[in-house]
Amino acid sequence: MSTVTLNVNGRLQTLNLDNRTTLLDALREHLHLTGTKKGCDHGQCGACTVIVDGQRINACLSLAVMHQGAKVTTIEGLGTPERLHPMQAAFVKHDGFQCGYCTSGQICSAIAVLEEIKVGVPSHASGDIAVQPLLSADELRERMSGNICRCGAYSNIVDAITEVASVATGRSA
Amino acid sequence: MKTFTYERPQSVQDAAAALANRKGAKVIAGGTNLLDLMKIEIETPSHLVDVNGLGLDKIEATPEGSLHVGALVTNTALASDMRVRRDYAVLSRAIVAGASGQLRNKATTGGNLLQRTRCPYFYDTNMPCNKRNPGSGCAALAGYSRQLAVIGTSDQCIATYPGDMAVAMRVLDATVETVNPAGTKRSIPIADFHRLPGTTPHIETALASDELITGVTLPPPVGGTHIYRKVRDRASYAFALVSVAAIFQKDGSGRVAFGGVAHKPWRVEAAELAMQQGAASVATRVFEGATPTHDNAFKIPLATRTLAGAMAEPRP
Numbered sequence: 183m184s185t186v187t188l189n190v191n192g193r194l195q196t197l198n199l200d201n202r203t204t205l206l207d208a209l210r211e212h213l214h215l216t217g218t219k220k221g222c223d224h225g226q227c228g229a230c231t232v233i234v235d236g237q238r239i240n241a242c243l244s245l246a247v248m249h250q251g252a253k254v255t256t257i258e259g260l261g262t263p264e265r266l267h268p269m270q271a272a273f274v275k276h277d278g279f280q281c282g283y284c285t286s287g288q289i290c291s292a293i294a295v296l297e298e299i300k301v302g303v304p305s306h307a308s309g310d311i312a313v314q315p316l317l318s319a320d321e322l323r324e325r326m327s328g329n330i331c332r333c334g335a336y337s338n339i340v341d342a343i344t345e346v347a348s349v350a351t352g353r354s355a
Numbered sequence: 356m357k358t359f360t361y362e363r364p365q366s367v368q369d370a371a372a373a374l375a376n377r378k379g380a381k382v383i384a385g386g387t388n389l390l391d392l393m394k395i396e397i398e399t400p401s402h403l404v405d406v407n408g409l410g411l412d413k414i415e416a417t418p419e420g421s422l423h424v425g426a427l428v429t430n431t432a433l434a435s436d437m438r439v440r441r442d443y444a445v446l447s448r449a450i451v452a453g454a455s456g457q458l459r460n461k462a463t464t465g466g467n468l469l470q471r472t473r474c475p476y477f478y479d480t481n482m483p484c485n486k487r488n489p490g491s492g493c494a495a496l497a498g499y500s501r502q503l504a505v506i507g508t509s510d511q512c513i514a515t516y517p518g519d520m521a522v523a524m525r526v527l528d529a530t531v532e533t534v535n536p537a538g539t540k541r542s543i544p545i546a547d548f549h550r551l552p553g554t555t556p557h558i559e560t561a562l563a564s565d566e567l568i569t570g571v572t573l574p575p576p577v578g579g580t581h582i583y584r585k586v587r588d589r590a591s592y593a594f595a596l597v598s599v600a601a602i603f604q605k606d607g608s609g610r611v612a613f614g615g616v617a618h619k620p621w622r623v624e625a626a627e628l629a630m631q632q633g634a635a636s637v638a639t640r641v642f643e644g645a646t647p648t649h650d651n652a653f654k655i656p657l658a659t660r661t662l663a664g665a666m667a668e669p670r671p
Binding site: 184200201202204223224225228231237238239240243244245247248291294295298301302303304305306308311312323324325326327328329 | 356358359360361383386387390391394403405407431434435437440441444447448451452454455456457458460461590591592
């Protein structure tokens with residue numbers, strides 16, 4: 183057992199955990215933040231994507247004890263049903279989901295993707311790797327490839343992200 | 356997952372000592388491969404040594420004009436570094452061709468070098484596997500081998516090294532820096548770091564059990580056009596059937612290493628002398644002595660064509 187303190191959605195949480203507990207299980211089973219989903223539990227589907235210290239990660243492939251002092255943002259920390267985060271609102275507007283199981287991970291991932299493009303993280307879809315990446319549909323599809331949607335809402339997900347990105351950069355969608 | 360104790364050492368030296376002193380100890384960095392394998396009990400460490408927070412996460416230029424990449428530099432940080440994008444673009448391109456954004460944010464330089472094979476029989480604990488259980492046999496030999504190695508194989512193992520990053524490092528002639536508990540440092544050429552399976556497929560690298568990777572050194576930039584081409588079953592987030600890391604110079608010379616074809620990044624320097632004669636001439640020499648199976652014989656023409664495609668790319 184180990185004790186770990188996490189800052190989850192702005193609240194300090196101290197947990198006494200079996201070392202084997204993943205960050206995903208700590209969030210879901212110990213903090214009862216069940217918005218983050220367990221899909222494959224092997225880093226293949228992206229349903230468990232959360233934002234840790236500003237970066238999206240697969241919560242299923244990370245031990246909670248390795249995140250002492252970390253700032254964790256889950257879907258519950260982004261918005262509420264009354265006050266949706268712009269990415270949540272865009273997913274609703276564009277029908278970016280069907281069953282909804284992958285959606286928390288998709289939204290956390292999408293928010294982090296826009297930040298990654300902003301700070302110039304290159305991708306496999308980037309033509310010239312040495313320059314600022316573009317905000318294109320090809321870039322978004324490539325960068326979102328770690329989030330699987332079995333319902334196949336991909337094109338609407340790209341539309342939702344594009345709208346949020348366009349508002350952020352002042353361009354029309 | 357089997358139970359384990361967990362330790363955060365205060366220094367690299369302490370980490371190496373912990374590895375040496377605790378039987379069954381293993382280093383954990385990003386954990387993306389290790390935890391996956393621990394969940395299915397292919398990896399069963401009794402003690403985890405967390406090497407985060409030891410200052411191994413920096414990329415620094417050396418006085419000799421090389422670039423030293425700390426073992427804990429994440430895939431994302433390495434691929435995004437402007438010096439790497441400018442001078443070692445093949446490495447940036449290889450890294451972003453692998454895994455997903457989430458995984459690259461966690462996966463580290465040292466950990467990626469130690470990534471284990473994705474052979475389906477290694478993962479299936481109901482099957483014999485000399486890598487997972489030495490002496491049990493190799494189910495892949497008579498099994499489904501489409502993804503597996505075509506050269507450098509043995510009658511005990513036909514698994515591939517699955518990664519992309521190391522293929523680019525091979526073409527860049529990188530060296531892997533290590534330290535042991537006595538403080539002895541080694542610089543291992545990337546060509547010698549990964550081993551062929553031979554009769555000991557469970558021994559995958561030149562790393563000793565009490566040795567820690569501290570970083571990777573990229574030699575001074577060689578210029579040229581840097582290309583990484585990866586062929587896989589879907590457009591993103593899949594392991595390579597074949598990949599090509601290449602650097603072409605204006606005079607027609609070049610270097611090339613192949614991924615997805617062997618137990619290690621596959622490069623035959625002598626074959627590069629044939630670069631001006633075209634992809635087929637190079638590939639004939641690179642794959643001389645290949646032992647493909649019925650399922651994966653397609654990889655050799657695929658590798659040849661992938662190299663031809665790389666050679667046909669515009670060179671600014």
